Amino acid sequence: MRRVPTGHLFSTAQMAERARRRLPRAIFDFIEGGAGAEIAVARNREQFDRIALMPQALRDCSAAHSETTIFGRRYAAPLGIAPMGFADLVCPGTDRALARAARAANIPYTLSTAATTSIETIATIAQDNLWFQLYPGADEAIAAGLMERALAVGVTTLLVTIDIPVPAKRVRDLTNGLAIPLRPSLRTVVDVVRHPAWLLRAARGERLGMANFVDSRGSMSGLAHAEFVSRQLSCPGLDWARIERIRRAWPHHLVIKGILNPQDARAAERIGADGVVVSNHGGRQLDSAPSSIEVLPAIREACGDRLKLILDSGVRTGDDIARSLASGADFVLLGRPFLFAVAALGPSLGPARIVDMLRADFLNTLIHLGCADPTELGSDHLWPGRGTNR
Numbered sequence: 001m002r003r004v005p006t007g008h009l010f011s012t013a014q015m016a017e018r019a020r021r022r023l024p025r026a027i028f029d030f031i032e033g034g035a036g037a038e039i040a041v042a043r044n045r046e047q048f049d050r051i052a053l054m055p056q057a058l059r060d061c062s063a064a065h066s067e068t069t070i071f072g073r074r075y076a077a078p079l080g081i082a083p084m085g086f087a088d089l090v091c092p093g094t095d096r097a098l099a100r101a102a103r104a105a106n107i108p109y110t111l112s113t114a115a116t117t118s119i120e121t122i123a124t125i126a127q128d129n130l131w132f133q134l135y136p137g138a139d140e141a142i143a144a145g146l147m148e149r150a151l152a153v154g155v156t157t158l159l160v161t162i163d164i165p166v167p168a169k170r171v172r173d174l175t176n177g178l179a180i181p182l183r184p185s186l187r188t189v190v191d192v193v194r195h196p197a198w199l200l201r202a203a204r205g206e207r208l209g210m211a212n213f214v215d216s217r218g219s220m221s222g223l224a225h226a227e228f229v230s231r232q233l234s235c236p237g238l239d240w241a242r243i244e245r246i247r248r249a250w251p252h253h254l255v256i257k258g259i260l261n262p263q264d265a266r267a268a269e270r271i272g273a274d275g276v277v278v279s280n281h282g283g284r285q286l287d288s289a290p291s292s293i294e295v296l297p298a299i300r301e302a303c304g305d306r307l308k309l310i311l312d313s314g315v316r317t318g319d320d321i322a323r324s325l326a327s328g329a330d331f332v333l334l335g336r337p338f339l340f341a342v343a344a345l346g347p348s349l350g351p352a353r354i355v356d357m358l359r360a361d362f363l364n365t366l367i368h369l370g371c372a373d374p375t376e377l378g379s380d381h382l383w384p385g386r387g388t389n390r
Helices: 012-022 025-032 039-049 094-105 119-129 140-152 171-176 186-193 196-204 211-217 222-233 240-249 262-270 292-303 318-326 336-368
Strands: 068-070 073-075 079-081 109-111 130-134 157-161 253-259 275-278 308-311 331-334
Touching (some): 025 336, 094 109, 094 336, 109 119, 130 140, 140 211, 140 240, 240 253, 253 262, 262 275, 292 308, 292 318, 318 331
Parallel strands (some): 079 331, 157 253, 308 331
8 A cells, every 4th residue: 555644644544554554563463453363353344345325315414413412421423432452552641542532522432441541540531421341350349349430430331341251362462472471472572673663652651551450460470460361351150140230230321242142132121231332342252253233233123222222343434334323323432443543643643533534424424325413324324225223
């Protein structure tokens, strides 16, 4: 691909290509890669690309806008920043930069349990634009403590991730030695040295770690720390009874993240969830899983309008946001594109640039389809006909 000047990046694809050049290969692979042979990662994009949108002509869109309401809050667009662990691998301060951009643009920023910045720190930046993502883990006391901290800083939307019963096999990360404890390959070490700008920023930044677990893990060896991480980010014993206990303990909006099966969506509804995130974890867990966008219509049909449906995994453009809403989603989350934006343009410019771009592109698509409001999107905008109206 031809190199594009810094000020002339107009798509997430261009930002990703710039990020590929600026980041050490191991870091770029950590962001871009998925589980196994990465079939699910490719499938996420392939399924979006198969959806054509049908415009409706001669509709008055002179007052068109991108704003939407979810969980009692009005946002600038039906998009938010997905939870991402170890985001500061891209650049020190990435968590903070994304939270700052979300607050300025009035979209939600979802802080991951595995973030490199604490809930309390991010809450001072994102304020009431902060959502929190919880890995329930094997230790209920640790999870309860995280929920209490989220409540204390004013979080009212909690996303509980349920699609990591066991850690995934991510071949790129294993090849590069990017794991806990770190065992970087010689090739990875040499490649890092060949990216002095990234190395200098990393050296000047704070030591990376999961800031929300500082009080829980104490002093640990590398192997003990790896076991702790595995127990808190995955849990083969997680069941609906545990999620019901979380529901009883959490007094605000509860969203179950990692739903692909309509039966599971109905189960989430039965235990009192306010919404679900239709997600295959960006193709990073089960490589043979279906894409989120292809199962979305069936989940909408199963749940009607009783649950808010949020979609992630594979969303890259304004057209993709429109495709998601037309297929039954109320809202979308994006992850990788925000990290690519930080890598491509830096933490000061990148997050704001990509939010503005996605919002403008979505509004452009909305008007082309003859819609003045995001809620007007439905299955009659899909070609060939598919999906279920919200």
